[in-house]
Amino acid sequence: MRYELYYWPCIQGRGEFVRLALEDAGADYVDVARRPARAGSGVPAVMRWLNGDKNGDKVACPPFAPPYLRVHGGRQLIAQTANILLFLGPRLGLVPKAEGSRLWAHQLQLTIADWVAEVHDAHHPIGGALYYEEQKREARRRAANFTAVRLPKYLGYFEQLIARNPGWKGGLVGRATSYVDLSMFQMIAGLRHAFPRAMARLESKHPGLIALHAKVSQRPRIAVYLASRRRIAFNQSGIFRHYPELDA
Amino acid sequence: MRYELYYWPCIQGRGEFVRLALEDAGADYVDVARRPARAGSGVPAVMRWLNGDKNGDKVACPPFAPPYLRVHGGRQLIAQTANILLFLGPRLGLVPKAEGSRLWAHQLQLTIADWVAEVHDAHHPIGGALYYEEQKREARRRAANFTAVRLPKYLGYFEQLIARNPGWKGGLVGRATSYVDLSMFQMIAGLRHAFPRAMARLESKHPGLIALHAKVSQRPRIAVYLASRRRIAFNQSGIFRHYPELDA
Numbered sequence: 297m298r299y300e301l302y303y304w305p306c307i308q309g310r311g312e313f314v315r316l317a318l319e320d321a322g323a324d325y326v327d328v329a330r331r332p333a334r335a336g337s338g339v340p341a342v343m344r345w346l347n348g349d350k351n352g353d354k355v356a357c358p359p360f361a362p363p364y365l366r367v368h369g370g371r372q373l374i375a376q377t378a379n380i381l382l383f384l385g386p387r388l389g390l391v392p393k394a395e396g397s398r399l400w401a402h403q404l405q406l407t408i409a410d411w412v413a414e415v416h417d418a419h420h421p422i423g424g425a426l427y428y429e430e431q432k433r434e435a436r437r438r439a440a441n442f443t444a445v446r447l448p449k450y451l452g453y454f455e456q457l458i459a460r461n462p463g464w465k466g467g468l469v470g471r472a473t474s475y476v477d478l479s480m481f482q483m484i485a486g487l488r489h490a491f492p493r494a495m496a497r498l499e500s501k502h503p504g505l506i507a508l509h510a511k512v513s514q515r516p517r518i519a520v521y522l523a524s525r526r527r528i529a530f531n532q533s534g535i536f537r538h539y540p541e542l543d544a
Numbered sequence: 545m546r547y548e549l550y551y552w553p554c555i556q557g558r559g560e561f562v563r564l565a566l567e568d569a570g571a572d573y574v575d576v577a578r579r580p581a582r583a584g585s586g587v588p589a590v591m592r593w594l595n596g597d598k599n600g601d602k603v604a605c606p607p608f609a610p611p612y613l614r615v616h617g618g619r620q621l622i623a624q625t626a627n628i629l630l631f632l633g634p635r636l637g638l639v640p641k642a643e644g645s646r647l648w649a650h651q652l653q654l655t656i657a658d659w660v661a662e663v664h665d666a667h668h669p670i671g672g673a674l675y676y677e678e679q680k681r682e683a684r685r686r687a688a689n690f691t692a693v694r695l696p697k698y699l700g701y702f703e704q705l706i707a708r709n710p711g712w713k714g715g716l717v718g719r720a721t722s723y724v725d726l727s728m729f730q731m732i733a734g735l736r737h738a739f740p741r742a743m744a745r746l747e748s749k750h751p752g753l754i755a756l757h758a759k760v761s762q763r764p765r766i767a768v769y770l771a772s773r774r775r776i777a778f779n780q781s782g783i784f785r786h787y788p789e790l791d792a
């Protein structure tokens with residue numbers, strides 16, 4: 297099965313959680329917006345489905361925002377990062393089979409999604425359509441609250457889950473690496489990039505998550521991916537941004 | 545099947561999206577925290593599962609936050625509002641059967657969840673653990689951005705979905721009322737309460753959503769519920785709060 301991922305081509309962003317799952321599974325996929333626009337791909341292809349109502353396309357299920365996924369040749373566009381992973385998980389062998397385990401994995405992915413939104417809002421507390429420079433003062437306050445209160449809360453929650461997992465002590469769900477583990481790798485990597493000082497203070501209390509990050513980074517296909525040009529570097533347009541003034 | 549809903553007893557909050565589905569289906573459920581604490585219920589019951597690690601309970605799947613649901617006698621606690629509805633939808637007959645339709649309904653519910661978070665952050669842009677009065681200045685800026693930019697974007701998105709729905713023109717998903725329609729009722733009701741001036745400006749452009757709200761409110765079990773004491777009134781502790789200064 298061939299998958300088409302529609303997401304912004306210059307950032308990791310929310311699309312990266314999907315890319316990591318596709319890469320780890322060795323799935324056949326196209327990162328549509330990273331192909332030349334003249335071949336019907338590129339950013340215009342992302343915008344075309346988003347604005348289906350404006351150019352006459354009959355899209356019954358238009359996404360509100362990227363990322364979204366299409367099975368090649370299929371008619372449905374599946375959006376919302378956690379929903380895409382809910383769909384892909386069983387197909388890529390990245391989640392246990394039982395319904396209860398799938399709901400649990402999805403529940404954790406949704407909690408990660410909430411966390412991601414809070415990381416974003418740490419530098420954009422007033423509005424996503426405004427520049428960071430237009431909300432620097434508010435960002436300083438929100439980021440201080442994030443690193444002091446919210447970041448330890450999320451890290452502590454997920455850390456205890458590794459210890460409690462009845463399947464094994466190496467990951468968050470079941471007995472083998474799941475898409476939730478891949479997403480947790482991305483969280484730790486991103487938080488280290490964005491908040492190096494806060495993370496330096498917190499890492500020793502969360503050895504399970506740090507070990508999970510290291511283990512995922514060494515998975516053969518992930519290691520190849522991270523060293524490839526397909527892995528976009530963290531930058532100041534993505535979700536995980538390093539502003540020293542927000543990491544006091 | 546009997547369900548136990550764990551959520552704060554004095555607000556509608558995120559739990560209300562679950563309550564509406566249970567009520568509309570005439571499900572057998574207990575709103576645990578609204579029963580007396582001395583009977584093993586009340587807020588302590590909510591906190592007990594949340595803090596399972598602190599008092600020796602062996603909860604393999606502890607929730608990060610309420611609401612969460614338990615099937616009476618079951619061991620799994622299902623958290624994250626949209627995840628609860630993903631679980632309940634087929635069991636309550638509030639979503640079509642095909643996998644594609646369920647993913648689509650869930651995708652919309654997740655978009656509503658994002659919207660709810662933005663409504664919340666309009667009055668709490670710095671941190672949920674701080675009082676509104678401690679972030680009034682920032683709230684004024686964020687709420688202005690919300691009512692000018694984000695609110696029309698969300699309303700416009702969902703309005704076109706009603707017109708595009710190939711199943712019928714009365715609701716968002718498939719051919720019959722779904723849990724997404726019940727949630728949209730709650731969004732319109734809450735937005736009218738919190739931002740009456742902004743909504744007065746916007747409603748005429750979104751006749752489909754306004755008609756959907758009216759239709760849901762007249763569903764027999766929903767009408768009974770809304771008139772009952774089980775329906776908590778909007779108040780200044782919930783998500784939808786009316787601060788005139790945030791609705792300029």
